[in-house]
């Protein structure tokens with residue numbers, strides 16, 4: 001396996017180091033190339049993602065990313081110029097973000113909640129497309145627009161992928177989350193495509209939820225969700241809340257998938273560079289390790305993926321309060337469990 005690794009900024013390198021411990025313990029024959037991209041390169045050279053690096057990334061089987069973003073760099077430079085550019089250039093149209101409350105993990109919700117859902121977030125369109133601009137800049141009449149781009153092609157392929165996933169799951173349930181009562185045009189397109197594709201998946205039950213109400217149910221009744229399909233921005237927000245209710249952002253994994261497999265897919269924790277705890281050795285690397293399980297599944301190594309997941313499940317069920325908040329201790333334990 002040829003793996004490109006982008007440790008990135010803040011806690012990125014800290015959690016990636018632990019992830020690689022686990023990966024190389026399970027699959028010894030990984031060929032790793034590490035790419036120095038992020039805040040320090042930008043400060044040093046002004047570069048974000050040189051074309052030559054992008055070309056090299058394409059030559060790998062997969063990419064593992066820690067996180068990007070740094071308080072010393074204006075907001076958006078690294079996020080758009082590096083992370084989003086990779087997602088767009090490599091056509092990562094399915095942003096897969098499972099959320100599960102593992103046995104032994106105490107979530108913040110009242111009662112005995114069961115959470116086992118997967119958010120299929122569109123990854124290359126919506127308000128992230130970069131369409132829009134500033135008119136009459138620096139005047140009292142300034143106007144900022146941010147246009148959400150939703151193409152039939154882009155919506156159909158992510159909706160289809162969500163239906164395929166729902167059809168393979170026990171509950172076979174899919175919820176479209178949107179804001180069709182306000183976002184008239186994109187709402188129509190998403191609803192119509194879901195209705196159309198649903199004809200091909202008669203066993204999948206379909207529900208619809210406005211984004212605001214979905215946030216209520218995620219907290220009061222998360223068990224109602226199985227597969228959620230949604231646009232890029234709603235999916236970003238939903239998955240931080242889904243992480244928070246299922247044990248915390250330190251456990252939330254993601255895969256940025258090019259389902260056509262033309263380009264390598266990229267796996268990363270849902271969280272960011274967490275500058276508030278960077279360098280303290282307290283970041284939870286579990287989200288990165290769980291992202292490695294997604295990577296192994298994507299590359300057709302389900303047995304190894306299950307071993308990594310089982311290690312995480314065992315660790316979470318038996319975690320001593322003292323070991324939480326020690327990045328290396330968690331990584332060592334997961335690596336030992338996964339390779340034993």
Ligand code: NAD
Pocket residue numbers: 011015066067068069070071079083249250268269270271272273274275276277282283284285287
């Ligand atoms: P964040 O996810 O970095 O942090 C939010 C909170 O969660 C912080 O309190 C942080 O300490 C905590 N946290 C995050 N990861 C954790 C972990 N593994 N273990 C324990 N606690 C953890 O979000 P933010 O503070 O809004 O963003 C910080 C920077 O990261 C910004 O520059 C932002 O743009 C960037 N960002 C990058 C990505 C990415 O690279 N995929 C994702 C989100 C945010």
Ligand code: IPM
Pocket residue numbers: 069079080083084236270272
């Ligand atoms: C995430 C992040 C990114 C996003 C940012 C950093 C561009 O929040 O991966 O969830 O919005 O997709």
Ligand code: MN
Pocket residue numbers: 236237240270
């Ligand atoms: Mn996010």
